[in-house]
Amino acid sequence: MANTGFLSVSELSFDGIKNNLKSYLQAQAQFNDYDFEGSNLSALLDVLSYNTYMNSFYLNMIGSEAFLDSSQIKSSVVSHAKELNYLPRSRSAAKAQVVFTINTGADTPSFVTIPKHYTVKATSSSATYYFSTDSELIVYPVGGIYQSDPVYVYEGKIVNEYFTAGTDDRFVLSSENVDTSSIEVTVIKSISDTSNTQFLKAETLYGLNSNSQVYFVQGYKSNQYEVVFGDGIFGKLLDNGNIVKVTYRSTNGVDGNKFSDFESSVNVESGKYTVLTTTNIAAAHGSEREDIDSIKFYAPRHFTTQERAVTKDDYINLVRAKFPEIKTVSAYGGEDANPPQYGKVILTLIPNGNIPLVPDEMKADIIAYLKSKSITTEPIIKDPEYLYIEVSTNVSYNPSLTTKTALQIKTDVINQIKLFDETYFTDFGNDLRKSKLVSFIDAADGSIVSNDTNVRAVYKIAPRKTYREKIDFSFSNALYRPVKYPYAVGETEIVRSSTFSYEKDGVIYNTARLTDDGEGKLRIYYTSPYSSVNMLETNVGTVDYTTGALSFYLKAYDYISTINIYAKTNTPDILVQDTKYLRIDSSLINVNVLPYSQWLIFNILHL
Numbered sequence: 001m002a003n004t005g006f007l008s009v010s011e012l013s014f015d016g017i018k019n020n021l022k023s024y025l026q027a028q029a030q031f032n033d034y035d036f037e038g039s040n041l042s043a044l045l046d047v048l049s050y051n052t053y054m055n056s057f058y059l060n061m062i063g064s065e066a067f068l069d070s071s072q073i074k075s076s077v078v079s080h081a082k083e084l085n086y087l088p089r090s091r092s093a094a095k096a097q098v099v100f101t102i103n104t105g106a107d108t109p110s111f112v113t114i115p116k117h118y119t120v121k122a123t124s125s126s127a128t129y130y131f132s133t134d135s136e137l138i139v140y141p142v143g144g145i146y147q148s149d150p151v152y153v154y155e156g157k158i159v160n161e162y163f164t165a166g167t168d169d170r171f172v173l174s175s176e177n178v179d180t181s182s183i184e185v186t187v188i189k190s191i192s193d194t195s196n197t198q199f200l201k202a203e204t205l206y207g208l209n210s211n212s213q214v215y216f217v218q219g220y221k222s223n224q225y226e227v228v229f230g231d232g233i234f235g236k237l238l239d240n241g242n243i244v245k246v247t248y249r250s251t252n253g254v255d256g257n258k259f260s261d262f263e264s265s266v267n268v269e270s271g272k273y274t275v276l277t278t279t280n281i282a283a284a285h286g287s288e289r290e291d292i293d294s295i296k297f298y299a300p301r302h303f304t305t306q307e308r309a310v311t312k313d314d315y316i317n318l319v320r321a322k323f324p325e326i327k328t329v330s331a332y333g334g335e336d337a338n339p340p341q342y343g344k345v346i347l348t349l350i351p352n353g354n355i356p357l358v359p360d361e362m363k364a365d366i367i368a369y370l371k372s373k374s375i376t377t378e379p380i381i382k383d384p385e386y387l388y389i390e391v392s393t394n395v396s397y398n399p400s401l402t403t404k405t406a407l408q409i410k411t412d413v414i415n416q417i418k419l420f421d422e423t424y425f426t427d428f429g430n431d432l433r434k435s436k437l438v439s440f441i442d443a444a445d446g447s448i449v450s451n452d453t454n455v456r457a458v459y460k461i462a463p464r465k466t467y468r469e470k471i472d473f474s475f476s477n478a479l480y481r482p483v484k485y486p487y488a489v490g491e492t493e494i495v496r497s498s499t500f501s502y503e504k505d506g507v508i509y510n511t512a513r514l515t516d517d518g519e520g521k522l523r524i525y526y527t528s529p530y531s532s533v534n535m536l537e538t539n540v541g542t543v544d545y546t547t548g549a550l551s552f553y554l555k556a557y558d559y560i561s562t563i564n565i566y567a568k569t570n571t572p573d574i575l576v577q578d579t580k581y582l583r584i585d586s587s588l589i590n591v592n593v594l595p596y597s598q599w600l601i602f603n604i605l606h607l
Contacts, residue, residue, distance in 0.1 A: 014049055017056075022036050025041075068296060074292050074295075078219035080299070081295050082219055084300060086298065086302045086321070087180065087217060089289060090180040090225065091289045092181070092253065092285065093251035094252075094284060094285060095153065095154045096152065096283035097152055098153055098262060098277050099147060099150055099278045100137070101145070101146065102146040102268065102276075108141070108144075111139060112139045113269065114133065114139060116133060118133045120153060120262040121262065127255075131155050132249075133153055134182070154179075154251075155286060156179060156182070156251030158248075159250050160246070161246045162243060162244065162245055164242070165241065165243075171228070171229075172224055178224075179249045179324075185201075189241075189242060190241045190243065197213055199214055201216070201217065202214035205235075209234075210233055210237075212234070212236060216228040253287055254288055257285070259283040261279065262279060285353045286352065308373050309370055312333060315347060318370060319347065323362070323369075325351055325353075326349050326358070327350045328349075329347060330347070330348040330429075330579060331345055345377050345380070346380050347370075347381050348428065348579060350581055356384070357383050366379075384581050386460070387574075387582050390588035392455075392590040394451065394453075394594070395441065395448055395594070396595070397447040397595060406593040412444040412445050413448075413451075414591055416444040420440040420584070428576075429578040429580070431574065431576060433573050441453060449596050454568075455572070457477065457567050457569055458585060459473055459565045460564055465556055466555065467555065468554070471550070471552055471553070472550070472551045474548050475569065476575070476577055477571070479545045479570060481545050485519070487517070493518075494543070495543050497563055497565045500558065502555075512524055514552070514554065514563075520544070521539050523539060540552045540554065
């Protein structure tokens with residue numbers, strides 16, 4: 001008899017597959033009036049459907065992992081990136097600048113040698129972190145004191161791994177915490193012949209021949225790296241029996257940041273001399289390894305760059321690939337600068353870690369690297385322009401919905417605001433959307449009923465003390481101007497600074513502030529111990545309420561760290577240009593948590 005049934009292949013769900021099988025069997029004459037639900041055949045259909053469903057799911061996952069865009073597993077993403085000659089960024093070690101002082105006692109040697117990878121340690125409440133030099137130091141006495149020049153020490157333990165060519169199929173580094181910038185490769189001829197050659201890292205095949213003593217680094221699985229050598233055409237081919245020694249730094253990344261106290265636990269010169277370590281610059285620039293989304297985004301763009309710097313995207317891709325210490329990069333042509341700088345490209349960099357500016361040494365390294373990739377354009381690095389945010393929020397909660405205290409909820413709210421900062425402010429030009437911030441605050445605890453949140457833009461300045469300096473900057477947003485007439489001193493100002501010391505006629509005023517007058521002029525006044533407000537300068541500059549631009553002269557006598565200049569924008573959101581970097585200042589987060597009944601009274605009293 002002819003088979004009148006057919007199987008549909010459009011269904012991928014378990015129930016859909018089972019119903020298709022059942023419909024197919026019901027169409028057969030031998031199964032007329034057969035009760036599929038009440039028979040053992042129903043269990044067999046379940047097994048067939050489950051097997052078909054699992055195969056469909058498995059094949060779908062295989063198909064997804066076959067392409068960079070749809071891959072979900074990091075090892076697949078790393079493999080696709082390798083095809084595009086992209087090396088996923090590793091962890092980057094935090095580094096600190098220190099000075100070594102050697103105590104030689106009664107000895108007066110001509111010099112003292114501090115060996116390469118000399119290690120000092122820093123201790124936190126939970127762990128000990130090790131920092132080491134990356135080169136040998138020769139210290140000569142000056143005035144009888146053996147003190148080194150400032151030198152960088154890098155966080156992480158030094159690891160040596162050995163492989164044998166011809167025996168080991170692959171040279172895969174065992175640690176997942178490798179800082180790839182620290183990898184050094186030495187090839188030893190054999191066990192019996194310990195003569196060795198230092199191999200250099202190669203980025204491309206350009207300029208290589210069969211005798212080039214180079215190695216390559218590529219990603220392996222999820223977070224590991226593999227050392228690869230030439231094939232005898234591009235790069236020297238290793239001989240069987242050659243021993244490969246790979247030295248690298250295994251680092252804790254961001255956990256190494258902020259340390260400033262280091263202890264030298266090992267003496268030098270065969271243990272004869274003790275070493276004192278003094279810190280010039282605290283540890284910074286430690287970073288985490290590159291995640292899946294970042295690899296997906298940058299791998300194809302790195303491929304289009306082709307190791308040359310022509311477009312602004314080329315500059316961005318080259319810097320991010322070569323310098324893992326850099327968190328994000330903005331670049332634009334000199335013709336767009338003010339004033340124009342033709343023939344140049346301006347880069348602005350945000351480093352990883354807790355220091356907001358890139359050190360001068362790193363800037364020089366980046367410029368030298370980019371010049372080697374460009375023929376006609378000169379790269380220039382400009383310090384980033386940060387715009388900060390002050391967050392003040394009154395949070396109401398229902399005590400019957402939580403066992404937490406108001407103080408615990410306050411801590412949770414502060415952590416949520418910091419999480420919002422880390423989530424949304426990751427690149428130049430990222431804007432503040434107040435509605436999203438409010439939702440983050442509400443999500444801090446299930447007992448939170450509502451929150452009344454206000455934000456202000458904050459610009460930080462650090463002028464030279466006792467010098468009269470011209471200061472120009474812009475909030476890049478229209479400013480909130482509820483009244484449009486000159487207001488009295490101390491009345492609600494649109495622009496208002498933190499306090500600083502100001503000198504006039506030989507008298508120092510420690511509570512001076514810079515404010516606006518309501519008509520576009522900036523002035524300076526101070527507050528007396530009796531809260532009276534006294535004018536010092538009536539016109540030191542201007543403010544444009546439409547654009548948010550300020551221009552003024554300031555001769556600050558003294559201040560702590562920075563002078564903060566606050567302004568409320570005309571809209572709840574704060575929008576920034578691609579050249580500005582927006583951050584929430586954790587020191588300017590103000591949270592007030594009250595039970596809902598008290599919160600209502602508080603708001604009624606403040607209407």
